[in-house]
Amino acid sequence: MKKVFSVFVLLVLCTTTVVSQRSKDVIIEIDGEPVYASEFTRVYLKNLDLVQEESQKDVDGYLDLFIDYKLKIAEARAQGLDQEQAYVSEFQKYRNQLSRNYLYEDKLTADMAREAYERSKEEIDASHILIMAGYEALPQDTLKAYNKIKSIREKALKGEDFATLAKKYSEEPNANQSAGRLGYFTAFSMVYPFETEAYNTPVGEVSDIVRSSFGYHIIKVHDRRERLPKILVSHIMISDKKGARNFDPKERANEILTMLKQGRSFEELAKEYSDDEASGRQGGTLAPFTKGQLRSSEFEDAAYNLTKVGELSEPIKTAFGWHIIRLDEVFEEETFEEQKEFLEKRASQGDRAKIIATTINNKIKEKYGFKPNPDYFDYFENYVADSALARKWTRSPIPASEDKTLFTIGDKKVAYSDFADYLQDRQKSIPAQRDKKSFILRAYDEFETNEVREYFRERLEKENEEYAGVLHEYRDGLLIFEVMEHNIWSKAKTDSLGLEAYYQKHKQNYRWKKRVDADVYSANSQEIAQRVQLMLREGKDPEEIRSELNPPYTVNVMVTQGVFEVDQSVLPDALELKTGVSKIYPRNNSYTIVNIKNVLPEGIKELQDARGAIVNDFQNQLEKDWMKSLHEKYDVKVNQRTLKRLKRTLE
Numbered sequence: 001m002k003k004v005f006s007v008f009v010l011l012v013l014c015t016t017t018v019v020s021q022r023s024k025d026v027i028i029e030i031d032g033e034p035v036y037a038s039e040f041t042r043v044y045l046k047n048l049d050l051v052q053e054e055s056q057k058d059v060d061g062y063l064d065l066f067i068d069y070k071l072k073i074a075e076a077r078a079q080g081l082d083q084e085q086a087y088v089s090e091f092q093k094y095r096n097q098l099s100r101n102y103l104y105e106d107k108l109t110a111d112m113a114r115e116a117y118e119r120s121k122e123e124i125d126a127s128h129i130l131i132m133a134g135y136e137a138l139p140q141d142t143l144k145a146y147n148k149i150k151s152i153r154e155k156a157l158k159g160e161d162f163a164t165l166a167k168k169y170s171e172e173p174n175a176n177q178s179a180g181r182l183g184y185f186t187a188f189s190m191v192y193p194f195e196t197e198a199y200n201t202p203v204g205e206v207s208d209i210v211r212s213s214f215g216y217h218i219i220k221v222h223d224r225r226e227r228l229p230k231i232l233v234s235h236i237m238i239s240d241k242k243g244a245r246n247f248d249p250k251e252r253a254n255e256i257l258t259m260l261k262q263g264r265s266f267e268e269l270a271k272e273y274s275d276d277e278a279s280g281r282q283g284g285t286l287a288p289f290t291k292g293q294l295r296s297s298e299f300e301d302a303a304y305n306l307t308k309v310g311e312l313s314e315p316i317k318t319a320f321g322w323h324i325i326r327l328d329e330v331f332e333e334e335t336f337e338e339q340k341e342f343l344e345k346r347a348s349q350g351d352r353a354k355i356i357a358t359t360i361n362n363k364i365k366e367k368y369g370f371k372p373n374p375d376y377f378d379y380f381e382n383y384v385a386d387s388a389l390a391r392k393w394t395r396s397p398i399p400a401s402e403d404k405t406l407f408t409i410g411d412k413k414v415a416y417s418d419f420a421d422y423l424q425d426r427q428k429s430i431p432a433q434r435d436k437k438s439f440i441l442r443a444y445d446e447f448e449t450n451e452v453r454e455y456f457r458e459r460l461e462k463e464n465e466e467y468a469g470v471l472h473e474y475r476d477g478l479l480i481f482e483v484m485e486h487n488i489w490s491k492a493k494t495d496s497l498g499l500e501a502y503y504q505k506h507k508q509n510y511r512w513k514k515r516v517d518a519d520v521y522s523a524n525s526q527e528i529a530q531r532v533q534l535m536l537r538e539g540k541d542p543e544e545i546r547s548e549l550n551p552p553y554t555v556n557v558m559v560t561q562g563v564f565e566v567d568q569s570v571l572p573d574a575l576e577l578k579t580g581v582s583k584i585y586p587r588n589n590s591y592t593i594v595n596i597k598n599v600l601p602e603g604i605k606e607l608q609d610a611r612g613a614i615v616n617d618f619q620n621q622l623e624k625d626w627m628k629s630l631h632e633k634y635d636v637k638v639n640q641r642t643l644k645r646l647k648r649t650l651e
Helices: 002-013 036-051 061-077 086-100 104-119 137-158 160-171 192-199 247-261 266-273 297-302 334-348 350-357 360-368 376-383 386-390 415-427 436-463 467-494 496-509 526-537 542-549 607-631 642-649
Strands: 024-030 033-034 123-133 181-185 215-226 233-240 317-318 319-330 371-374 405-409 410-415 516-524 555-566 586-587 592-599 636-638
Touching: 024 036, 024 061, 024 642, 033 036, 036 061, 036 467, 036 642, 061 467, 061 636, 061 642, 086 436, 086 467, 104 334, 104 350, 123 160, 137 160, 137 215, 137 266, 160 642, 192 215, 192 350, 233 247, 233 297, 247 266, 247 319, 247 371, 266 319, 297 317, 297 319, 334 350, 360 371, 360 405, 360 436, 376 415, 376 436, 386 436, 405 415, 405 436, 410 415, 410 436, 415 436, 436 467, 467 496, 467 607, 496 607, 516 526, 516 542, 526 542, 526 592, 542 555
Parallel strands: none
Antiparallel strands: 024 033, 024 636, 123 181, 123 215, 233 319, 317 319, 371 405, 405 410, 516 555, 516 592, 586 592
16 A cells, blocks of 8 residues: 555656646635645646546546545644654655755756766776764764774875775774775766765775765775676576475576576576566566666676676576576667766766755855845854853844844845854754854854755745645645554554454455465476376376486476465466366476366465455555545535536546
């Protein structure tokens, strides 16, 4: 349910079509609170393709969905969920990020994209030493971390072994084993400040100190090389994370490799045996990649060790299981123009976005007008006591006659008293300053930046209809997530008695199809299949059959044992359901024989056997009952005149 909801919200946010309506047109009222036709129209047009039931695709049908949506929002506010700190923080974070997107200029983004393209032609092999101090760290902790990395750098510059220093001092997880070694990386592989310092450091040298969201780093560059080309591969994966299985994953991978060498189709074996279902359906094909893009260096290394198209790897082990890899294609390097759209999208995210954002303050000031008061410092130098350096200052009220304008941004005037409030609060966390002047100047720079950015956000919501709509929908989307979590999802997870009662009432809905307890044999030739059939009739067990028919380094037959529903892919189509040895079924260039030990009738599943489906249905029932109570709790009135006008416009 959560995943479906998240996809729904993302799809809502990714669409930008807007149809204007007069703001005074009210479509519904909920306990007297108006909801405007413009909002309904925007949401209706964005989400129409997501609605599955035809009856809900017209305006009347969708209005019912919209009313339910707004009732959830009303209930979330009634429960105070919009005041919870987690919600407020998450919304502010999104609002800040979204507003920055509206200030990125094409040239700045293009410059960042071009820089990334040029860097991506080369890979850097480096090690680093990290002393942790996130941006949220206390000032004293930040200073301590900086001094520590500074002393380590001095040791490295004097010739002490970098790997030894990394093992001894680095706070990166597992640094005592990795010695800080990162291997080869390229653009977008690391956070931007780290990447920039690495590319600016010559081979064999130690970098300057660089700050990232993780803390302070120094980097030693070991080598630079031309980046390897992008490649296309296919793979067959045998997972070792599926719990108890009746075969060894490594052995199964070796069996499949042998069958491939005997001429079996890679695509057909991937579809039949690969535990990577997404690629398996495509015959094992993965998306093109280059070094550093996958989550498995072992897989990348094995793939790049293949030199000829069609060449197969030996089974290799990764964190996901055992893989057989086939090289399908080696691509030529793309030009900047071919990659431009992708690079500009990447350049407008993450740390690069922050670099672009640092140029924004002056643009805001130029757009709206900014007028500072140069006399503010003299006033505050006398107003702020020295105790602020010890973080013990308590401000006194500023008389109205002295409460001048600190600065003006657009039509907003920021007063001395606003800055005084900030100073009193900020003294508790601002990095230690050597004197009162430094304290005031640093705090002013922060305060001015905060106020200028906040003014821009406020104006943007009033001036930009697209931004306002997206922000409004995200605000409501967060609230709906919170109210559903509090009232439905968490309850369905924790209410074991309610779940049991629901199951008992509806257990006829959760039924096994007819099943067989069977051993399924897949042979690579009809002759082998006939021998399997004969051996089964003689009473041979699976291990005896495999031992006799699979001589060393050869796989003629594979065995899968278990209880299977009749429509599972492991069983051949139209399998005759009776105990004993089946006939031979040709399928996918192989031959299948099934030894049915027992035929199990249809029946009701136990709760644990169908728990996922039962919990999902229980959630749906809880939501249905909850929505009924909301309709009873809130007074909903539909403005029929506005509704008629919308129908003429939208239908």
